[in-house]
Amino acid sequence: MSIELLDRTRKVNHLLTETGGQKVAFSDICEMVGGFLNSSVYVISRRGKILGMYKNPEVRGIDGFKDVDLGACADERLNDRFLSVLSTKENVNLETLGLDEYEAEGLTALIAPTLVNGERLGTFFVYREDKTFRIDDIILCEYCNMVIGLVMTTSLLAETGEEMNKREAISSAIKTLSDLEQRSVAAVIHSLDGMSGRVITSQLASEYHVTRSVMVNALRKLESARLIRTQSAGVKGTRIEVLNDIAYDEFERIYKEKWNS
Secondary structure, eight states, X not given: OOHHHHHHHHHHHXXXXXXXXXXXXXXXXXXXXXXXXXXXXXXXXXXXXXXXXXXXXXXXXXXXXXXXXXXXXXXXXXXXXXXXXXXXXXXXXXXXXXXXXXXXXXEEEEEEEEEETTEEEXXXXXXXXXXXXXXXXXXHHHHHHHHHHHHHHHHHHHHXXXXXXXXXXXXXXXXXXXXXXXXXXXXXXXXXXXXXXXXXXXXXXXXXXXXXXXXXXXXXXXXXXXXEEEEEOGGGOEEEEEOOHHHHHHHHHHHHXXXXX
């Protein structure tokens, strides 16, 4: 291993240390690699979403990425070609990705599938002009791609944990509701304009043939469980915001089950 490569991998490690590893932004890694290798760099999810990028001002843009911002999706055909690459390929002629001869002229790419436990999570894509990738460049990209895979896995685990917490909160809240209260809350949630809206509980209670007190009591229970937020609008009713997206879906399911059966 060269001293230069060792120094670069240490800088990547330092980036992880500064951010605690779990919160590192993919674009930070892209910018670091792009600076080291004088390249444009992209982290692309399996579905084609741009998770991180660095557009090097010294490297011309290519179709599929020119007008794409962070969080947007790359060209679908381009992403399909990325997904067809099953192992790291260096010094790739970009004509193989569908670019025409003129656009691909002088450009060389490295494409590395991001794999964790055999599952394809995305693609690490690096390209530059008028210079092939050497062995040290390839090792650095492989190392950074491994880091990206670990960060992706951590993010997925965090999302899974958050979803489990949401579901547990919903389950506990629903257990405190009687069948009539569940029906009442489901009617309120269904009447909203998406995840938030304003309702007049007396009118809604009359429409669904339940008492207003039952409906209000059920809403208070959900607010205590932090599943919704309510705010009085006086004679205009009550503004309700659903704070838990899974709760919204669950009460929509209850509405269909209990009011449409």
